[in-house]
Amino acid sequence: xxxxxxxxxxxxxxxxxxxxxxxxxxxxxxxxxxxxxxxxxxxxxxxxxxxxxxxxxxxxxxxxxxxxxxxxxxxxxxxxxxxxxxxxxxxxxxxxxxxxxxxxxxxxxxxxxxxxxxxxxxxxxxxxxxxxxxxxxxxxxxxxxxxxxxxxxxxxxxxxxxxxxxxxxxxxxxxxxxxxxxxxxxxxxxxxxxxxxxxxxxxxxxxxxxxxxxxxxxxxxxxxxxxxxxxxxxxxxxxxxxxxxxxxxxxxxxxxxxxxxxxx
Amino acid sequence: xxxxxxxxxxxxxxxxxxxxxxxxxxxxxxxxxxxxxxxxxxxxxxxxxxxxxxxxxxxxxxxxxxxxxxxxxxxxxxxxxxxxxxxxxxxxxxxxxxxxxxxxxxxxxxxxxxxxxxxxxxxxxxxxxxxxxxxxxxxxxxxxxxxxxxxxxxxxxxxxxxxxxxxxxxxxxxxxxxxxxxxxxxxxxxxxxxxxxxxxxxxxxxxxxxxxxxxxxxxxxxxxxxxxxxxxxxxxxxxxxxxxxxxxxxxxxxxxxxxxxxxxxxxxxxxxxxxxxxxxxxxxxxxxxxxxxxxxxxxxxxxxxxxxxx
Numbered sequence: 001x002x003x004x005x006x007x008x009x010x011x012x013x014x015x016x017x018x019x020x021x022x023x024x025x026x027x028x029x030x031x032x033x034x035x036x037x038x039x040x041x042x043x044x045x046x047x048x049x050x051x052x053x054x055x056x057x058x059x060x061x062x063x064x065x066x067x068x069x070x071x072x073x074x075x076x077x078x079x080x081x082x083x084x085x086x087x088x089x090x091x092x093x094x095x096x097x098x099x100x101x102x103x104x105x106x107x108x109x110x111x112x113x114x115x116x117x118x119x120x121x122x123x124x125x126x127x128x129x130x131x132x133x134x135x136x137x138x139x140x141x142x143x144x145x146x147x148x149x150x151x152x153x154x155x156x157x158x159x160x161x162x163x164x165x166x167x168x169x170x171x172x173x174x175x176x177x178x179x180x181x182x183x184x185x186x187x188x189x190x191x192x193x194x195x196x197x198x199x200x201x202x203x204x205x206x207x208x209x210x211x212x213x214x215x216x217x218x219x220x221x222x223x224x225x226x227x228x229x230x231x232x233x234x235x236x237x238x239x240x241x242x243x244x245x246x247x248x249x250x251x252x253x254x255x256x257x258x259x260x261x262x263x264x
Numbered sequence: 265x266x267x268x269x270x271x272x273x274x275x276x277x278x279x280x281x282x283x284x285x286x287x288x289x290x291x292x293x294x295x296x297x298x299x300x301x302x303x304x305x306x307x308x309x310x311x312x313x314x315x316x317x318x319x320x321x322x323x324x325x326x327x328x329x330x331x332x333x334x335x336x337x338x339x340x341x342x343x344x345x346x347x348x349x350x351x352x353x354x355x356x357x358x359x360x361x362x363x364x365x366x367x368x369x370x371x372x373x374x375x376x377x378x379x380x381x382x383x384x385x386x387x388x389x390x391x392x393x394x395x396x397x398x399x400x401x402x403x404x405x406x407x408x409x410x411x412x413x414x415x416x417x418x419x420x421x422x423x424x425x426x427x428x429x430x431x432x433x434x435x436x437x438x439x440x441x442x443x444x445x446x447x448x449x450x451x452x453x454x455x456x457x458x459x460x461x462x463x464x465x466x467x468x469x470x471x472x473x474x475x476x477x478x479x480x481x482x483x484x485x486x487x488x489x490x491x492x493x494x495x496x497x498x499x500x501x502x503x504x505x506x507x508x509x510x511x512x513x514x515x516x517x518x519x520x521x522x523x524x525x526x527x528x529x530x531x532x533x534x535x536x537x538x539x540x541x542x543x544x545x546x547x548x549x550x551x552x553x554x555x556x557x558x559x560x561x562x563x564x565x566x567x568x569x570x571x572x573x574x
Binding site for chain 1: 338340363364366367369370371373375376377378381382386390391393394395396397417433437
């Protein structure tokens with residue numbers, strides 16, 4: 001008797017089929033790929049000045065847009081789509097097969113990774129071509145970027161799965177999730193310069209992961225001199241990695257403990 | 265033998281009945297199953313024994329407890345009390361072995377509406393990758409009669425075609441036991457007949473099939489045995505032909521005499537007709553002989569059980 005395919009193989013297959021399904025929703029693909037670029041174009045044209053240390057607004061927003069893409073394609077997408085999959089029976093159908101929940105999560109993570117990868121590629125390309133963005137040259141910066149993206153994708157995905165238990169139905173999911181995501185972005189320095197936000201907003205955002213994602217990505221794409229303009233006058237790289245790791249672990253624990261295939 | 269007490273008698277009985285049961289291997293064993301939602305007793309003490317290779321239908325009105333029962337057997341719901349063994353496994357057990365259990369069963373849920381941005385073939389091929397010993401996806405597409413639609417996106421399929429795909433996904437893992445929850449709801453009569461052929465074909469390959477339905481003709485056409493269920497209780501389990509003592513119930517003989525329809529209930533309809541032939545010259549006007557239809561029996565059972573509760 002042959003044995004069941006292993007969890008990673010099934011996870012990989014889930015990832016490929018999720019990407020294929022996603023790529024057939026043309027509007028979604030165009031929207032999620034181009035939306036961050038469009039936002040950057042708008043903010044880049046409205047705020048044309050310099051913040052400090054020779055950093056233009058567009059350069060500052062690049063970091064925000066990447067972080068925004070992370071939270072949109074991970075947390076927001078999953079927190080809305082999983083309740084819909086629960087409603088339309090696709091999760092229940094999976095539950096009737098031997099696939100483990102872990103493979104399903106792996107598949108979602110692969111989808112989020114793929115969509116972030118394309119978004120970031122477009123953002124960096126558009127940024128370099130149209131907004132005079134400078135890319136870091138040192139391998140050390142790219143390594144930190146890879147690390148932050150790894151923690152960010154993992155955290156955003158697992159917290160999205162965890163939060164997918166909150167909306168009571170698929171139809172109501174976006175009404176619950178989208179306001180949270182938008183407010184979070186305002187608080188965390190995606191749309192504005194973080195240090196210019198009211199003090200209480202800054203403090204609130206410091207507990208949550210998005211602020212740290214933005215700051216971590218800024219440390220990669222902004223000149224080191226700009227660290228002076230951050231809250232503690234430094235990039236706080238190790239603290240950033242620590243906070244993101246804690247949120248990743250939290251997300252994994254909650255999602256594994258609370259995930260439900262169907263509403264009984 | 266004269267001093268045979270009750271204990272040894274029941275032992276003998278158990279011995280012979282277990283020997284007798286060995287002839288058909290039991291795939292599902294349910295004892296005194298209970299499941300309630302709040303105050304509602306959805307399943308109220310059900311016993312079932314389903315054997316390998318049979319098509320077993322659970323027939324009952326909407327809300328009778330059919331889906332709850334089947335979903336407990338599939339492992340989707342937990343029970344309040346009672347014993348359940350499916351393929352010698354407790355389906356509500358979540359740990360090791362649960363995946364192996366689901367590798368051996370096929371589940372076709374009540375109507376689904378997955379988004380369907382994949383083609384028929386892609387979907388079946390993908391699902392075949394979840395099982396240890398899947399059927400060939402091409403053969404599955406052929407078996408469910410969707411050859412011409414294999415490159416069509418799932419959301420473009422008609423209701424009947426979609427249901428066939430559901431069955432395809434249920435059988436792609438080569439299950440020993442297939443659950444079908446109201447498989448033909450919303451089908452036109454021709455599609456339903458084609459579907460029945462498909463299910464019979466699966467049974468002929470040795471698959472045990474448990475289906476729920478509220479269509480009498482479906483139970484009658486497909487099932488080897490039928491359990492009639494209402495208000496969470498099983499009213500009767502029998503072959504469709506014997507249900508409600510239908511095969512042995514009195515026959516009704518009707519004919520016309522003196523301008524009026526005459527009617528007689530009898531267990532010897534042939535004798536009645538023989539007598540009539542002597543009385544009436546030539547053709548007996550408007551002669552019919554009928555027995556209770558499954559529908560008569562079923563409706564009577566349901567209304568009796570509703571009556572008891574009220």
